[in-house]
Amino acid sequence: MESPVRGGTRWRRFAVVMVPSVAATAAIGVALAQGALAASFAVSGQQFKVSAATLHGEGFVQYGNIDVEHNGTPHPVAVSGFNSADITDLCQSVVVPTPIGDVTMLLRAGRGKDKVTAKNLYIDLNQLDADATFTGINIGVAAGNTDPKYAPVEPSVGKDEKNGGASSFTQEAESVDLAGVQQTAWATSAGTFVLPGLSLSLHRGSGPSVECY
Secondary structure, eight states, X not given: OOOOOBTTBTTOOOOXXXXXXXXXXXXXXXXXXXXXXXXXXXXXXXXXXXXXEEEEEEEEEEEEEEEEETTSOEEEEEEEEEEEEEEESEEEEEEEEETTEEEEEEEEEOOSSSOEEEEEEEEEEEEEEEEEEEESOEEEEEGGGXXXXXXXXXXXXXXXXXXXXXXXXXXXXXXXXXXEEEEEEEEEEOXXXXXTTXXXXXXXXXXXXXXXX
């Protein structure tokens, strides 16, 4: 069976959600320790910050995975997938080391009446702060048995029985609403990503004054 394609490119993702559950985090950690969650593509060695006033997502799924840098350094992540998402006041920032010191690239969108919208949205994150409300949530689903109406689990986790991949811990929900989002992530992708009022700027230095938070 052909693997799902995200945004025209296999194995890429975008970013945003973690169920605030100690048990869920512990279960993902156990799966990672057992080697059940394989890396899928090389990430850069730099994390980036994302913030949003609100995010509404439909068809949510979340599972553990490991992102690996080009040099082989592994990073455990929680992958959050959405069939669709509407976002207000989106901010993304990344600090880039340069010969003249740190430079922060800052992107903003969706600050007016029109929301940022995304289809087939995926986020590889390792930290999230937000107020969250989940509707129709199932926690502890096997990765190989998630409901097909939700965003799909990538085949390297959901279809591979080796090391328990298809049996690894997953959670799914009909919808999710987040407010006051602040997160750090390693990767992000979407099938379509509409950014009304897009603004991109560069700033010398780093820190809350020039980053999203």
